[in-house]
Amino acid sequence: MTVAPTDATGRAAEVLSRPVALNGLTVPNRIVMAPMTRQFSPGGVPGEDVVSYYARRAAAGVGLIVTEGTYVDHPSAGISDRIPRFHGEEQLAGWAKVAEAVHAAGGRIVPQLWHVGMVREQGQPPFPEAPAVGPSGLRLDGAEGGKEMTQADIDDVVAAFAKAAADAERIGFDGVELHGAHGYLIDQFLWAGTNRRTDAYGGDPVARTRFAVEVVQAVRAAVSPGFPVVFRFSQWKTNHYGARLAETPEELEAILTPLATAGVDAFHASTRRYWLPEFDGSDLNLAGWTRKLTGRPAITVGSVGLDGEFGRAFLGEGAELRGIDDLLDRLERDEFDMVAVGRAVLQDPEWAAKVLAGRFDELTSYDAASLTSLS
Template sequence: MTTPASARAAEILARPVHINGLTVPNRIAMAPMTRMFSPGGIPGEDVASYYSRRAAAGVGLIVTEGTYVGHESAGNSDRVPRFHGEEQLAGWGKVAEQVHAAGGTIVPQLWHIGMVREQGQAPYADAPAVGPSGLRIGADEPTGKAMTQLDLDDVIGAFAQAAAAAERIGFDGVELHGAHGYLLDQFLWAGTNRRGDSYGGDPVARTKFAAEIVAAVRETVSPEFPIIFRYSQWKQEAYQARLAETPEELEAILTPLASAGVDAFHASTRRYWLPEFDGSDLNLAGWTKKLTGRTTITVGSVGLDGDFIRGFMGEGSPVKGIDDLLDALEREEYDMVAVGRALLQDPQWAAKVLAGRFDELQPYDAAALKSLS
């Protein structure tokens, strides 16, 4: 039975939102989650079904799992999808087609893992691990290659080519993965960027590489084609790491990215309900919108009482109410909400929430990871 509270959820979440030239039918996005279900980097029919089921159940915007751009050092698995190559792009074209047929919109997340890679890993075993200074998170000595200008140009080109391919085969935009300690984030964070050239130093200089990628993508795609940039304070190997200690430092990082052509920011946190800076209740997404004025997506344990890192370690998470989320959306602190594990657990999550069927929501069970259906 629909109650006044559940009717409020439907009213707030069912509103369309515009990201540059794209109209997303509602405020619910599917967060990107690595699956490793694409042998040879080729997404198959099962991948298309996985995403189209969520779109058919009311998810307005699908952000795909991370997909490797066309640079040999971009990844470390032959089962993670790639966004380059004839067969790979043909598979992705079918994914986009089926999501559209189900009523959703979809963007690929374009990804380079940088120094997370180790020498000898697939899909290109001879490719070196590369990063701003050749440093893994937490290391004091290089274990990989510090990128030369040629390396930087090659990666910038790979992102631009992948974005152009996304538009060509029917996607609705792209998301650039600049979070969680991967390559773009390795440049943004002082802990892994020790460069002495124009790509290192203060926060603005550390943003230069990511901003050049955004600008190259913006130049390659149509003016109305959306560019989303995902970023985070925390890293996979350093949960307490921070790009910015103050709103002023955050503004210094985000402003060059917005100026280069970012249409929307996807602010990744482990728990969306936590304030980002002392003296304000705004979370990271709230501060991002306040500082840039861009469309902003919040994410982090939505609908679950526990962060996703613990979830992927096998811990379950009970269902958590979303009244605080709805309050923030109503105040226009941010514009959209990305949902991860809750949608992994239950493909019907969006349909249930939009219909006010909160009593049917399921607690997260790590066993769901065995099928990722």
């Protein structure tokens, strides 16, 4: 299926090609490559295929690349030995090559720093002996299955995020993104469903931000003042799509304000369909509300260019094309600042170049087999 040219054809370049500042970084356009886990890094080391994968998309006009999630230096951070790690001499050398290649192609790139928390199962690599850890030792379904984090555990993980951020700046990245979404560790502290603590890290929504705030503060202290810190968050959790951190704009503001104050330069608001309003009584989506409430730049994401949410891809399902006229409308009225594109860019490395040139007739529908593509 192809999408016939619409009024988007003539204005896509104008709207999407505007530069945007994230703290001290100027991104040349509004297109972001969303983080997508692919498990193509044996031993946690990104190889030459990963280098070319990111460089190819930067060369095609993606303004900012957010890498796939990459584990911080904590034994309980991961679930696979094929997902990249952001620690270790060989791993960081591989990432340095990625950053260098993306810059040579004209792009900007930030690693997504990740700890999976209670999503981990006992015995999983890369460190099988490590227990699953979380704020209360609870999985997303409320079942017990791991270790409640002590203060020492919390301090160790906070330090691991800070070290990874410092390493990112040292080896040439343009900023960092902290993965605080989708039911992983930082989000497990934010969400009442997994945070039942009665100390300073649990309680009301503001108290539940303390762990995330400490991570942000430590990262901010470990990098240069102009080095961007992006925070990705979501209402939904993996396999718990109805979960919510906030039921009202006021509750969302209570959660986001401490994070902005701690040093978040931009928020990446993850939704499954960007066109859906977040709260009753307003057409604003989650990124729109985030920008309005914090004053920080906001990145929207969720089925951009496709008619069908991403979860179906894991069931082997494809997705037909969807126009972006409404997306351009929202960008023009500054509802949000940037747009992250996942499956469409995974499917077609030239997606950004085609859209920026108005070549919508060359776009094709999404084939779930692209999830295993190395190109």
